[in-house]
Every structure is written in C-alpha cells, then in structure tokens.
Amino acid sequence: MTLAATAPQGFLSPTGVEIVFLLVGVVTLGAALITVTSKQLVHAALWLVVTLGGVAVEYLLLTAEFIAWMQVLIYVGSVVVLLLFGLMLTKAPIGPSPDADSGNRWAALAVAGGAAAALVWVVVDAFRTQWIDLDTAQGSTGDVGAILFRHWVLPFEALSVLLLAALVGAIVLSRKNGTTNEESRQGSQAREASEGRREEGKS
Amino acid sequence: MNDVLDVALRLLVVLAVFLVLPLVVGQTEHKVMAHMQGRLGPMYAGGFHGWAQLIADGVKFAQKEDVVPANADRRIFQLAPAVALIPYLIVIVAIPIGPGEGAVGTVVDAGIFFVLAVMGAGVLGSLMAGWASANKFSLLGGLRTAAQLLSYELPMLLAAASVAMAAGTVSLVGILDAFEWWWLPWQIIGAFVFFVAGLAELQRPPFDMPIADSEIIFGAYTEYTGLRFALFLLAEYAGIVILCGLTTVLFLGGWHGPWGADGLGWVWTLLKTAVLAFVIIWLRVTTPRLREDQLQKLAWTTLVPLALAQIALTGIVKVVIQ
Amino acid sequence: MPPIPGSGLAKGLAVTLRTMTKKTVTAQYPDVQPDLPPRTRGVIGLFEENCTVCMLCARECPDWCIYIDSHKETVPPAAPGGRERSRNVLDRFAIDFSLCMYCGICIEVCPFDALFWSPEFEYAETDIHELTHERDKLREWMWTVPAPPALDPGAEEPKEIAAARKAADKLAAQQRQEGQE
Known part of the structure; x- marks a missing residue:
C-alpha cells in the first residue's frame, strides 16, 4: 500500500472502480444477509457462494489477484463443496426447514453487529488517510x-x-x-x- | 476503440474455440470408440463419415421438452447447467496456445490458481443439479461428485505447484517461457498425477462413479432433458479440452517443439492437446469403472504421495541447479 | 512374482489400440449388400416347370404353409391309335412365409427338383397377409438361386452322374462289341 497524499482524493468524486467496488460490496452484503436468514439450508449454502465470490471480486478490484483466486479455490471450490456434501449427507429437504431457525436471532444480530462495528472502526481508524494506488498491481x-x-x-x-x-x-x-x-x-x-x-x- | 475491438475479437475467438473444440473431441470420441470396439460409429449425419452427428444431436436436444420435476427446486435446477458450463468458458481465456500476447485470451498473473480455482467452481453445478432434482439417484451422484472432488483436488494442486516451483512463477505464460526440454522427464510424475486427478475431476471413465449409469442411472443429471442436459455434456467435453490444454501447457511444454518455425507454436499446442484427448478417449474405452472405495484409495494412497514425492524432487533439483 | 501395477491396464490399452487398426465388423447393410454363403436359406423359389403336383411338399410341410391347387388335363395321344394320357396342371402354388419356419423339408422331399433355396431375403411386408407369396413371385425368385457350390475335392461322384456314366459305358461297350462282330 502506498500513500498518495498529494493527489486530491475525495468521497464526492468517486472513480469507476470505486463505484463498482461499492456495488459489489452491497451485493455481497445482501447475499450474506440472505445466507444467515434463509430457512432453506442449501439455498443458504449457495448464497454463501455468492458472498464469497463477491469478496473475491472485491479483492480483484483492489488488484490483489492472488488472494482473489485463493479465495475462489479454497472457499468456493472446497469449503462450500464440503458444506454441500454435509448438507446432502444429512438429506437437506427441498423447501424450508422449520427447525433451521434458532431462537438466538437477536443475540446473533447483536454479536454480528458488534463485531462488524469493531472491525469497521479499527480498519477505518488505521487506514483513514491511506489510499491504494490501483494503477499498479499491489497484490x-x-x-x-x-x-x-x-x-x-x-x-x-x-x-x-x-x-x-x-x-x-x-x-x-x-x-x-x-x-x-x-x-x-x-x-x-x-x-x-x-x-x-x-x-x-x-x- | 481499438482496445474494445481487440477485446471483442479475442472473446469471439475464445467463444468459437469453446464451441468447436469440445464438439471435435466428442466426434473423435464417437469414431475412436467405435473403431476400438470394431464398429464404424456414426456414418450418415452430414454425409461424410457422420461428421455432423453432434450437430444433429444438438438439434435433437433443442427440440426436446425441457422437463422440470414437480418436486424439484425449480430455480436451482434450471441454474445448475449454466454453473457447470460457464467456469470452463472462463478458464479457456487464460490458456496460452502460442508465444506472445496474440495467442492467449488474457494473461493472468496467478494463472495456475485462476485456472484450478475456476475449474473447481464448475463442480458446484453438478452438486446443485444433484440436490435440486429431488431424486435419490441424483443425490447419490451429487454426493459422489463432492467426495471425488475433495480427494482429487489436492493431488492436482500439488502437481501443479511442483511445476510452479520449477518455473519460479505461477503464470501460465511465465511457466512456458521458462520451459526446457528436460523438464519433461523431471516433471513426469507430476504430469501423471495431474492428468489422472484431472480425469477424476472431470468424472471421465474410469472415474465416472458420479454418473455410473449401471448403478445410479446418470447421477446428478438423471432428471435433465433437452438443452440443459446437452449443456452438461458440453461442459464435460469442454472440460476434456481444458484438462488436455492445461496438461500440455504445464507439463508438455505447450508451444515448444523439437522443430518448427516461430509462427507454428500453436500447432504444437493443439497437437499435444489432441494427443492427450485421444488418450482420454482411449482410457475410456479400455478400463472398467473403479469402485468408490478404490477411487478414494487411489487418490490418498497413490496420487498424494506421488505428488509429494514430485514436489520434493522438484525442490531438490531446483536447489542443486542453483 | 506379483504383477507389475498397471500391467493389466497396459494390456487392455494394447488390445483396444490393436482393435482400432483392424477392419471393423460393422455391416453397412442397406448401402452394401451382405456377402451371404451359397447355401443361405433366404426364401424358397419354385421351378414350376419341374412341378408335377405330387403334393409331397405340401404334405410333408410341418406347419402346412404350402397351398397347391391343380386340375387334371387329358393330353391327346402322342401317336395315332395310342391312348389318351392325363396329367396334372398346376393352378396355384403359394407359400405362406408368415408360417414357414425355413426347415427346408419341402425342398428335401421334392422328387423332381422343383423347389430351391434362394439367398434373397428382402421381402418384408407391412401386412402379414401379404407374406403369402403366389407362384409367379416364387418363380421370380428362381432367378436368384445361385449355381450349386462345387463339390469338395475328393468327394464321391454324385449319384445321377455315376448312373449316367454307367449307362454310357455300357452302351459304348455294346457298340464296340457290335463293331467287332
């Protein structure tokens, strides 16, 4: 990561890459939400694929090519396959499984929100003034x-x-x-x- | 504007290759398999030795009704063939067939990982099909697919890593630039492991338990008809082309050949790919299907140790020649 | 010594490769006519000039698939003052090939060599009734009957030829005797 202090960077004049980054981020977030709220087990696993793929695309947009392909290789190619394997072994039904909903909805939301807030705060605090120069490949x-x-x-x-x-x-x-x-x-x-x-x- | 034209042209060529080569492999399989069994194979479609048989098949598939089982998960069932096919289309972009910028769809820095990652994602299509069909045989096929992928992905990656070590790069073009003829004997074990594991990932005989028609009808594809079924078949043959192309690029030196002018590198690539495709067909005709336990045994007790041995050998030679 | 791992696979690969280089066994039937052996039992042809309406074939047929109709005709005497002869005239000779089981007994029993095997086999019909073929059709098939295959070398002389030679020899001996006298 390089400091590009001289260039005038602002939130109000986003570049094309930044817009795409945000859009993919929204899609990823949406897919993640569906993953945890869906009552259909296999659908949740497939939405997880979308989420992980979205993260990989974000890496790509940040020119971290190697990490992006590793993400696809290990998470989409292996972890999700293993997950689906497990779901098939337990004979996940087609259609919603009523017992897939645990009673800890609100507790989980609180923990997730807290963790997300902490992470966002730390990352924003640490890299507030740093800009990644995307014209040369960084990763x-x-x-x-x-x-x-x-x-x-x-x-x-x-x-x-x-x-x-x-x-x-x-x-x-x-x-x-x-x-x-x-x-x-x-x-x-x-x-x-x-x-x-x-x-x-x-x- | 010129850039846009260039990209469009490249994509068009890739698409054409993607649509033509699998059909060529399929037709070759028809004819070679027939002759290996003392038959003639298709003789009528198209007039000359049935060259248009697969086109006729395609027309037939297109005419069939697209049936979705009543209890199936409709959306996923319909999406699965695309998920199975598209990764191969993406992979073919990164395989270089000749030296220089002009002979590859796009140069990917982490080429090996790109190719293997995206190929692995294609298996999701089979899994989705297996689960969404609401059919016990399909489910079994999906399970077998997953088990097979999990055990063969590892030796395949290890074998590819060995080449990457030898070349000092993970870019496919970079590996070919660094290729020397003596890599052939040096990496031969890796090549064997890679090819066999790739066959298993493609679910080609003798590793076709996930679609073993005498046991579980057609595995994950049992409920499919018409064009969607054809897409799965196309994915299989596209997979053959890509596996052969990859093995050529990684282990057989791609466009390097004992003789031939500079402009003819792509001929070498295609020739080696064709020979490997023939070997795949040959194996299909010759060997019976492995049992599920034999399959796992082969992966864990033969291929993984062989791949690790190859990596050790690569490391030793690499250190010695430095 | 235990077999080398993969030797079975190599053997199999060799077999398939060898088969690929050999000629295929596929018969491209409608395009290329099959090369049938001379005594092929395709269809039964009738040489009706030889038929005397003795009815042996119809009677011997195990499933009664031969239909024969005839009438008697008187032939004027060959020489003046002679007796009128009567002879059988064939009106109908039909074989129902939907019943025929190609046993060939009719051909074996025919004392006048009026029935023959023909290798012709393309006479499928869309209606089972049309498989009863009449005498003109059977006569046409006669043209497709091949010449009898040659005898094996060293085979016994056919009986009729042996008998004819015997008669000829006798006649020749007689003539020679007469000439000497």
Whole structure:
C-alpha cells in the first residue's frame, strides 16, 4: 500500500472502480444477509457462494489477484463443496426447514453487529488517510510471497502449525469414534486447506 | 476503440474455440470408440463419415421438452447447467496456445490458481443439479461428485505447484517461457498425477462413479432433458479440452517443439492437446469403472504421495541447479 | 512374482489400440449388400416347370404353409391309335412365409427338383397377409438361386452322374462289341 497524499482524493468524486467496488460490496452484503436468514439450508449454502465470490471480486478490484483466486479455490471450490456434501449427507429437504431457525436471532444480530462495528472502526481508524494506488498491481503473487516470507514468516508458520494440529486432532477424533466417514473427510479437508496454505508459500 | 475491438475479437475467438473444440473431441470420441470396439460409429449425419452427428444431436436436444420435476427446486435446477458450463468458458481465456500476447485470451498473473480455482467452481453445478432434482439417484451422484472432488483436488494442486516451483512463477505464460526440454522427464510424475486427478475431476471413465449409469442411472443429471442436459455434456467435453490444454501447457511444454518455425507454436499446442484427448478417449474405452472405495484409495494412497514425492524432487533439483 | 501395477491396464490399452487398426465388423447393410454363403436359406423359389403336383411338399410341410391347387388335363395321344394320357396342371402354388419356419423339408422331399433355396431375403411386408407369396413371385425368385457350390475335392461322384456314366459305358461297350462282330 502506498500513500498518495498529494493527489486530491475525495468521497464526492468517486472513480469507476470505486463505484463498482461499492456495488459489489452491497451485493455481497445482501447475499450474506440472505445466507444467515434463509430457512432453506442449501439455498443458504449457495448464497454463501455468492458472498464469497463477491469478496473475491472485491479483492480483484483492489488488484490483489492472488488472494482473489485463493479465495475462489479454497472457499468456493472446497469449503462450500464440503458444506454441500454435509448438507446432502444429512438429506437437506427441498423447501424450508422449520427447525433451521434458532431462537438466538437477536443475540446473533447483536454479536454480528458488534463485531462488524469493531472491525469497521479499527480498519477505518488505521487506514483513514491511506489510499491504494490501483494503477499498479499491489497484490501480485510475487508481492504477496515476498511480504509473507519477509515480514510475516512467524505468523505464517504459526498458522501452519495450527492447521497441522487441526489435522492431527481430526485424525485422533476419527480413530477414537471408530470409522465414521464424516470426520475423516473433515480431516482431509483440513489437510487440504493446510496444503493450500503451503502452496501459497511455495509459489 | 481499438482496445474494445481487440477485446471483442479475442472473446469471439475464445467463444468459437469453446464451441468447436469440445464438439471435435466428442466426434473423435464417437469414431475412436467405435473403431476400438470394431464398429464404424456414426456414418450418415452430414454425409461424410457422420461428421455432423453432434450437430444433429444438438438439434435433437433443442427440440426436446425441457422437463422440470414437480418436486424439484425449480430455480436451482434450471441454474445448475449454466454453473457447470460457464467456469470452463472462463478458464479457456487464460490458456496460452502460442508465444506472445496474440495467442492467449488474457494473461493472468496467478494463472495456475485462476485456472484450478475456476475449474473447481464448475463442480458446484453438478452438486446443485444433484440436490435440486429431488431424486435419490441424483443425490447419490451429487454426493459422489463432492467426495471425488475433495480427494482429487489436492493431488492436482500439488502437481501443479511442483511445476510452479520449477518455473519460479505461477503464470501460465511465465511457466512456458521458462520451459526446457528436460523438464519433461523431471516433471513426469507430476504430469501423471495431474492428468489422472484431472480425469477424476472431470468424472471421465474410469472415474465416472458420479454418473455410473449401471448403478445410479446418470447421477446428478438423471432428471435433465433437452438443452440443459446437452449443456452438461458440453461442459464435460469442454472440460476434456481444458484438462488436455492445461496438461500440455504445464507439463508438455505447450508451444515448444523439437522443430518448427516461430509462427507454428500453436500447432504444437493443439497437437499435444489432441494427443492427450485421444488418450482420454482411449482410457475410456479400455478400463472398467473403479469402485468408490478404490477411487478414494487411489487418490490418498497413490496420487498424494506421488505428488509429494514430485514436489520434493522438484525442490531438490531446483536447489542443486542453483 | 506379483504383477507389475498397471500391467493389466497396459494390456487392455494394447488390445483396444490393436482393435482400432483392424477392419471393423460393422455391416453397412442397406448401402452394401451382405456377402451371404451359397447355401443361405433366404426364401424358397419354385421351378414350376419341374412341378408335377405330387403334393409331397405340401404334405410333408410341418406347419402346412404350402397351398397347391391343380386340375387334371387329358393330353391327346402322342401317336395315332395310342391312348389318351392325363396329367396334372398346376393352378396355384403359394407359400405362406408368415408360417414357414425355413426347415427346408419341402425342398428335401421334392422328387423332381422343383423347389430351391434362394439367398434373397428382402421381402418384408407391412401386412402379414401379404407374406403369402403366389407362384409367379416364387418363380421370380428362381432367378436368384445361385449355381450349386462345387463339390469338395475328393468327394464321391454324385449319384445321377455315376448312373449316367454307367449307362454310357455300357452302351459304348455294346457298340464296340457290335463293331467287332
């Protein structure tokens, strides 16, 4: 990210990219809302695809190409597939499931609103005066790799260990409970995710 | 204005390739499979050796009634074929067939990840179809699709990562620029893993349990008729073209060839792609379908270790030659 | 030694590849006529000049699919003062091919070689009644009857030829004897 202090930036003269960014953001937010409020389980999962795809498009608009494709690869390609797999295994009905609605609607809303407010506040406070120069690509694979392995090696490795722990934990759980397929699949998924992260590093 | 024209022209060419090549592969499959079984295959449509058979099929599909089962989830059921097909159309944009700017739809920086990510998203179409059909066989097909994708995505990614390591870039054009002929033996295990895992992702025989017609009718596509069914088939053949193109680009050196002038790189790409497509058809004719457990076993006990070994080998050689 | 993994697959691939290079077995029937063996049982042809209306075929037919009508005719004496002869004249000879089971017994029993197998097989009809074919149709099929295939080398001489030769030899011997006398 570069500081472009000299250029006159304002909220009242948005560029085309900014407008698109906002529109996609609105769509993403809407899809996310439908995801959590929909009473049809599989529809919720599919709206999640729209949400995650919207986030990927936002990354793309910010020229963070690598992150965008990773988002699609891991979340849309694997996590949602796993989710749908689980829903199919539990025989999600076509049409609304009445028991999909928990009684904690208001509590969930409060927590989500609080978390969102905190995040927005922190991000706005931290990057208030910074503008990303979108004319040159900021998030190409090379840049991400360099940043990840120069400045953020320690968190990266810590994350790897965390995923490894999750993997081992999944194996242990599935061993103890006999051979339930569901958990071994979760284990494989965790492993896949961790491998995905490894590749990010390697490339 | 010139830019707009350029983009439009590129998109048009990509669309044409997307519509023509899968049909060519399909026709080749008709004829090759027939001859491998001692038959002639289509002989009448179009006059000369049935060259227009798939066009006739398309016309037939277009004439059929588009049935949506009464209990199906209408919207998702109708959306699924598009979700299955469009990712392949997007992927084909990024595959370079010759050197230089002119021979690729658009240069994507993180080419490998772009291609694999979008291809993986195509499977959502099958899942949606499987769930929305309100049919037990479709549901089983969808489940199998998901299980297959989960186990084969990993070796495929690992094999692709090996090439990316070797080239030091994840851009498809960059990989081809860095290609040397001795990568062929160096990356051969990776190529094998990538190709087999890709076959499994495409649900082509011998990995076609999700549509095993003798067990679960036609899997996720059981309830589909007419054009929507045709779109699923088109997605399968487009997938073949893309898998072969990708394997060519990543492992077989794309436009590089032992001889040939500079302008003929695209011929090499197409030739290698065609040979791989033939191999896919050949495998389909030859091998029986794997069982579901054999499928998982092959992925986890053979392909993943092989891919990891390939990555280790790539790393060692890379360090040594530096 | 355990088999090398993938050897079965390689064998299978070789088989399919080999089959691909061989000639296909598909018969392109309406475009290309099939090459039928000489004794093909396609349809039964009637050589009506040989038929004496002896009714053997109709009587031997297991499913009674041969219909024969005839009447008697008197033929004036060949030589003056001779006796009038009567002979059978064929009025109708029909075979119902919807009943016929192509056993060939009629052809076997015919003492005057009036029935023959023809390899002609394209006589499908849209109505089962039209499968009863009359004598003119059966006579037409006679033209499609191929010449009998040659005997196997070293086969026994056909009986009629043997008998004819015997008679000829006898006659020749007699003539030679007369010439010497």
